[in-house]
Amino acid sequence: MAVYTEVSDEELQGFLAEYDLGEVLAFKGIAEGVENSNFLLTTEQGNFILTLYEKRVDPEDLPYFLGLMEHLAERGIACPLPVHAHDGRALRELAGRPAVIISFLEGLWPRRIHPEHCRELGAALARLHKAGSDFALQRRNALSVEAWRPLFQACADRAGEVKPGLMEELDTELAFLETNWPSDLPAGVIHADLFPDNVFFRHEKLTGLIDFYFACNDLLAYDLAICLNAWCFEPDGAFNATKARCLLRSYAGERAVSRAELEALPVLARGAAMRFLLTRLYDWLHHPPGAFVKPKDPLEYYKKLRFHAEVRSPGAYGLELA
Numbered sequence: 438m439a440v441y442t443e444v445s446d447e448e449l450q451g452f453l454a455e456y457d458l459g460e461v462l463a464f465k466g467i468a469e470g471v472e473n474s475n476f477l478l479t480t481e482q483g484n485f486i487l488t489l490y491e492k493r494v495d496p497e498d499l500p501y502f503l504g505l506m507e508h509l510a511e512r513g514i515a516c517p518l519p520v521h522a523h524d525g526r527a528l529r530e531l532a533g534r535p536a537v538i539i540s541f542l543e544g545l546w547p548r549r550i551h552p553e554h555c556r557e558l559g560a561a562l563a564r565l566h567k568a569g570s571d572f573a574l575q576r577r578n579a580l581s582v583e584a585w586r587p588l589f590q591a592c593a594d595r596a597g598e599v600k601p602g603l604m605e606e607l608d609t610e611l612a613f614l615e616t617n618w619p620s621d622l623p624a625g626v627i628h629a630d631l632f633p634d635n636v637f638f639r640h641e642k643l644t645g646l647i648d649f650y651f652a653c654n655d656l657l658a659y660d661l662a663i664c665l666n667a668w669c670f671e672p673d674g675a676f677n678a679t680k681a682r683c684l685l686r687s688y689a690g691e692r693a694v695s696r697a698e699l700e701a702l703p704v705l706a707r708g709a710a711m712r713f714l715l716t717r718l719y720d721w722l723h724h725p726p727g728a729f730v731k732p733k734d735p736l737e738y739y740k741k742l743r744f745h746a747e748v749r750s751p752g753a754y755g756l757e758l759a
């Protein structure tokens with residue numbers, strides 16, 4: 438479960454004295470999530486999430502993530518809003534960690550994806566991209582194509598434990614991606630990790646987007662490719678063209694997708710698969726024995742990578758070139 442740092446009652450009381458949230462009614466750790474420690478905090482003012490940022494979040498990036506949530510929320514995107522303390526600051530410290538209280542979003546993430554979820558997601562992603570277009574801060578994508586070879590090298594000597602011959606195959610694939618990665622497509626703020634567990638729904642209507650801690654400036658269509666991988670494959674590995682069509686068409690209904698973006702979709706989806714394959718492989722090979730967070734399956738993303746490598750035309754994803 439994702440509570441790496443415990444917070445004592447005294448620490449919590451001292452911390453909350455800086456805010457106008459009233460008395461604490463309940464406080465408990467949240468099991469989901471793997472990166473940070475999250476707590477559900479209920480006060481006289483309602484429900485909130487208290488997050489303590491753990492080692493993998495660079496504190497220098499926090500003003501970008503928090504500023505982005507504020508920027509998007511002000512423009513009508515259903516995302517958490519950081520709560521400011523008396524001194525005006527949202528980013529503070531608790532139990533030796535950078536800490537923030539954010540607003541609580543209603544809804545549940547979907548355990549079984551229906552085409553309607555993908556339709557809702559496509560429109561929300563496009564709105565997020567449009568709302569991010571005038572966000573003033575910049576953050577480079579630290580997990581884009583230049584980062585993949587160092588990650589690959591950090592796994593190279595043990596990847597055969599996961600699948601014989603995997604490294605040889607990934608080496609060839611990486612060389613292809615490094616040569617063919619597009620750079621001249623529309624760019625802006627992307628979420629970069631919009632998996633089902635980061636999107637809340639009620640009765641198939643999208644109610645919120647969370648976890649902006651990989652957000653950065655990169656190609657907008659790359660975000661679409663990440664969602665295609667995370668939402669449009671079945672648990673048995675089969676690609677679901679209906680879900681992809683729903684996702685892409687509803688995205689395109691909100692933000693026009695250029696011909697160049699569509700043509701680049703197969704390579705972007707290969708790259709998106711490589712990114713999550715490598716981070717999962719790294720975590721699989723490097724997680725401490727007995728750690729309570731179960732690493733995610735890297736081979737799920739190997740199968741997605743193989744699928745996209747065979748795609749000859751973006752029509753396979755259900756959007757035709759104009």
Ligand SMILES: Nc1ncnc2c1ncn2[C@@H]1O[C@H](COP(=O)(O)OP(=O)(O)OP(=O)(O)O)[C@@H](O)[C@H]1O
Nearest residue numbers: 467469470471472473475486517540541542647648
């Ligand atoms: N604003 C929010 N409103 C309601 N619930 C939230 C909110 N933020 C986080 N949660 C809850 O906390 C859980 C973990 O949050 P989050 O995904 O941000 O964690 P994380 O540690 O960054 O994990 P990961 O990057 O692995 O998804 C979510 O699954 C959700 O249950």
Ligand SMILES: N[C@@H](CCO)C(=O)O
Nearest residue numbers: 630632713716717733
């Ligand atoms: N969404 C990521 C993990 C958290 O960032 C994955 O499924 O590999």
